[in-house]
Each structure stands twice: as structure tokens, then as C-alpha cells.
Amino acid sequence: MNYAMRFALALTFLFSSGHFAPKQAANGGSEPQIVIDNRYVRVSRADFNPGEQSNYTVPDKVSAVVIRLRIPKTGDKDSALQLDRVQFMDDGMMATHSDPSGSFREVRIELKSDPPATPFEKDAVKLDPGHNILLDENDHFRVVQVHFGPGEQGPIVDKRPRVIIVLVDSKAQVVKPGGSPEERDATAGQIQWSLGGRQSTINGRQGRLENTVVEIKAH
Numbered sequence: 658m659n660y661a662m663r664f665a666l667a668l669t670f671l672f673s674s675g676h677f678a679p680k681q682a683a684n685g686g687s688e689p690q691i692v693i694d695n696r697y698v699r700v701s702r703a704d705f706n707p708g709e710q711s712n713y714t715v716p717d718k719v720s721a722v723v724i725r726l727r728i729p730k731t732g733d734k735d736s737a738l739q740l741d742r743v744q745f746m747d748d749g750m751m752a753t754h755s756d757p758s759g760s761f762r763e764v765r766i767e768l769k770s771d772p773p774a775t776p777f778e779k780d781a782v783k784l785d786p787g788h789n790i791l792l793d794e795n796d797h798f799r800v801v802q803v804h805f806g807p808g809e810q811g812p813i814v815d816k817r818p819r820v821i822i823v824l825v826d827s828k829a830q831v832v833k834p835g836g837s838p839e840e841r842d843a844t845a846g847q848i849q850w851s852l853g854g855r856q857s858t859i860n861g862r863q864g865r866l867e868n869t870v871v872e873i874k875a876h
Contacts, residue, residue, distance in 0.1 A: 686711060689765065692848045693820065697873060699767045700820055700848060704728065710755040711763055715746045721767045722798045722871060723752060724822060728760040737825040738762065738845060740802065740869050745795045764822055764848060766871050768797050772818035774875035775853050781814035788858075789814075792869075799872040805829070805860035816853040817872040823847040824869060828862040 686705035693700035705711055715721045723746060727739040741761060744752060754763070781789040782801060788811045792800040805811070813834060823843040830838040833856050843849070860866040 693850050695769075695850065697768070697770055697772045697818060698820060698850070699769055700764065700850075701767075702762060702764045702848065704760065704762050705755070706760050708755060708757050710753060712751065712753050713763065713765060714751040715748055716767065717748045719748050719767050719769075720797045721746045721765060722800065724764040724766070724800070724869060724871065725754065726762045726764065726822070726824075726869075727756075728762055730759065736845060737867060738822075739824070740792075743793045743800050745793070745798065764820075766798070766820055768873065771876050772852070772873050775815065775817060776855065777815045777817060779813060779815045779855065781811070781816070784814055785811045796876075797874055799874065801870045801872065803858075803866070803868040803870055805858065805866040807863050807865065808860060810859045811857055813855060813857045815855050816851065817874065818853045819851055819873060820871040821849040821851060822869040822871070823849070824867040825865060826862075827860070827864075827866040827868075829866055830859040830861050832857045832859065 686709045687703050689701040689703045691699065691701045703711065713723060723744045724740070725742040725744070727741050729736050729738070746752060782791045788803060788805055788809070790802045790804070792802055794800065799817075823845055825845050827843050829841045829843075831841050832838050833854065838859065
């Protein structure tokens with residue numbers, strides 16, 4: 658088997674984020690795949706084809722938020738995932754969802770324990786609303802849409818512990834007070850965890866930087 662054939666075969670098993678393709682669930686869609694599991698959150702994702710139905714039940718004594726994303730159709734020039742819906746849920750609640758018009762992804766974030774409190778005087782939503790848009794929040798989570806155009810830079814702000822859902826391929830830099838720029842390249846579909854801190858963000862790419870960020874509130 659030559660290199661081209663091996664590469665084509667590999668593509669059928671891999672997502673752009675680097676994970677193996679999940680198995681098919683009995684009720685349609687893919688089996689939920691755990692992508693982050695630490696002392697604070699358990700994050701899983703599942704993909705659904707048009708018309709397939711998601712049935713997600715929150716575990717007992719757990720608070721959760723479900724982020725639904727529209728998956729671009731094959732051949733679309735814009736390969737970006739698109740935020741479709743945010744749903745907060747509590748223990749025992751069940752959510753069903755289907756979309757006959759297109760494929761979608763669910764990112765399910767379950768809260769295991771509150772993270773440590775961090776300084777939050779420089780709130781990005783308040784100090785830099787052009788790049789950080791508040792979508793929704795409750796007692797446990799805050800969901801923010803982060804958008805930077807080509808070459809744009811934000812001020813130094815405080816970041817909570819958070820789950821970052823990358824919507825487009827991006828090439829960014831993070832600058833912490835007194836530090837040197839740190840490269841933060843990401844691929845559309847990646848899901849990342851950060852404990853937060855004080856930083857500035859620079860979009861070093863000719864295209865846009867677009868993330869959906871789920872912040873975890875400390876109590």
C-alpha cells in the first residue's frame with residue numbers, strides 16, 4: 658500500500674482534532690467520547706447526522722451545560738463550527754434534540770467540583786466587549802463567545818478556569834504580565850482546559866480567531 662492510500666485510509670478514522678472516530682450509538686449519532694476528565698469537569702462530545710436524535714441525561718447530583726454546534730457540510734468553503742444553542746441542566750434532567758436539516762455536535766460539560774477562586778477584577782466581558790460577548794450564565798457557568806479579527810489584540814484581562822471549544826483553525830499568542838508571548842495554535846473542533854490567570858490575547862493569523870468558552874465559577 659503506497660503513502661497516498663495509507664493517508665486516505667487514515668483520514669477516514671481521524672477527526673481534525675486528532676481523535677479516533679467514535680463508534681455509532683444504538684439510537685443514532687456517535688457514542689459520547691470523553692475528551693477532558695479532571696477534578697473539576699468531565700467533558701464529552703458526540704456527533705449526530707441529520708435527523709438523528711440526542712438523548713442526554715445529566716448524572717445525579719451534577720450540574721451541566723450542553724453546547725450544541727452546527728457541523729459544516731462537506732465541501733463548504735468555511736470549515737468553521739457554528740454555535741447553535743446553549744442549555745444549562747441539573748441532575749436528572751434529560752434533553753432531547755435533533756436537526757433534520759444538518760449535522761450537529763454536542764459538547765457536554767459536567768461540573769465535578771468548584772475550581773479554586775482566582776482574581777477576577779479585570780473581566781474581559783466588561784473591559785473588552787468587542788472581543789468577548791456574554792452569551793448566557795447561571796450560578797455555575799458563564800458562556801462567552803470570543804472573537805478576534807486578523808492581527809487584533811486584547812488588553813490584559815483575568816481568565817477563570819474554563820473549557821475552550823475551538824471553532825476555527827487559529828494561530829494566536831498569549832502574553833502574561835512580565836512574560837514573553839506564548840504560541841497557542843489550535844485546530845477547529847479541539848476542546849481545551851485551562852485553569853485561567855491574567856493574560857492578553859493576540860490573533861496572529863490572517864483569518865479570525867473564534868472560540869466558545871465555558872467559564873467555571875468558583876464559590
